Amino acid sequence: MKRLGIIGGSGLDQMDDLHIVEERAVETPYGRPSSSLLFGEIANREAVFLPRHGKNHSIPPHRINYRANICALQKAGVTDILAFAAVGGISTTSLPGTIVVPDQLIDYTWGRAHTFFDGDSVDNPAIGNGVRHIDFTAPFCPRLREAVIQAAREGNIEIGSRATYAVTQGPRLETAAEIDRLEKDGADVVGMTVMPEAALAREMDIAYVCIALVVNEAAGRGPGGITMQAISECLSAIRADAMQILHHFR
Numbered sequence: 001m002k003r004l005g006i007i008g009g010s011g012l013d014q015m016d017d018l019h020i021v022e023e024r025a026v027e028t029p030y031g032r033p034s035s036s037l038l039f040g041e042i043a044n045r046e047a048v049f050l051p052r053h054g055k056n057h058s059i060p061p062h063r064i065n066y067r068a069n070i071c072a073l074q075k076a077g078v079t080d081i082l083a084f085a086a087v088g089g090i091s092t093t094s095l096p097g098t099i100v101v102p103d104q105l106i107d108y109t110w111g112r113a114h115t116f117f118d119g120d121s122v123d124n125p126a127i128g129n130g131v132r133h134i135d136f137t138a139p140f141c142p143r144l145r146e147a148v149i150q151a152a153r154e155g156n157i158e159i160g161s162r163a164t165y166a167v168t169q170g171p172r173l174e175t176a177a178e179i180d181r182l183e184k185d186g187a188d189v190v191g192m193t194v195m196p197e198a199a200l201a202r203e204m205d206i207a208y209v210c211i212a213l214v215v216n217e218a219a220g221r222g223p224g225g226i227t228m229q230a231i232s233e234c235l236s237a238i239r240a241d242a243m244q245i246l247h248h249f250r
């Protein structure tokens with residue numbers, strides 16, 4: 001049976017539309033996840049919610065315990081993850097205020113605990129022993145990507161149906177030259193959190209899709225600098241569209 005997990009990103013640390021029936025604190029062999037798990041219902045569908053940056057948005061991208069988060073969701077029986085993430089737009093097809101469902105990623109992060117197959121002795125029956133090299137040719141689940149695109153269509157929400165997501169280390173934003181380089185590499189959007197999250201989900205055989213909310217023009221792409229206030233205003237404006245997608249997701 002399928003069970004839906006939702007990872008909330010910046011601006012979606014709380015899901016007002018989720019009717020919470022249970023809150024459960026979880027421990028994993030990798031430590032504690034970003035928050036307790038919230039079990040509830042959204043649009044008549046059961047879901048387990050986890051705010052990636054913690055309930056009060058206090059955990060920066062490089063300090064998130066991604067392994068504990070994915071392991072906690074796996075222990076809760078989650079088979080499918082919808083992961084929301086705020087991103088900057090690099091290509092002209094990814095403008096602020098729009099939503100895209102990336103089909104590819106490039107990982108520029110470093111120093112994050114990025115695998116369950118770390119050669120250590122953590123006892124984790126979900127992954128067994130030894131080393132496994134997951135196939136990551138298509139980092140996001142095609143079935144879930146299609147379902148998200150379909151949900152957007154049904155909700156009359158415009159959605160970009162492909163994009164390459166560059167994952168940077170943060171927490172600082174990029175320089176204009178770094179964005180030029182990412183664009184040359186083929187990136188359309190830039191964010192800080194999809195890795196190692198997507199790979200860890202794959203290691204646990206959990207289907208994973210990212211719903212990327214474009215909240216600013218990437219560095220050097222707009223007329224001035226990037227302000228947190230402008231990001232937060234843009235997030236508030238597209239939040240409703242993101243919720244609409246969730247409501248139509250089947």
Ligand code: HPA
Pocket residue numbers: 086087088089168173174190191192215216217218219
């Ligand atoms: N860069 C990296 N991460 C981000 C950005 C950005 O411009 N906007 C939101 N998350």
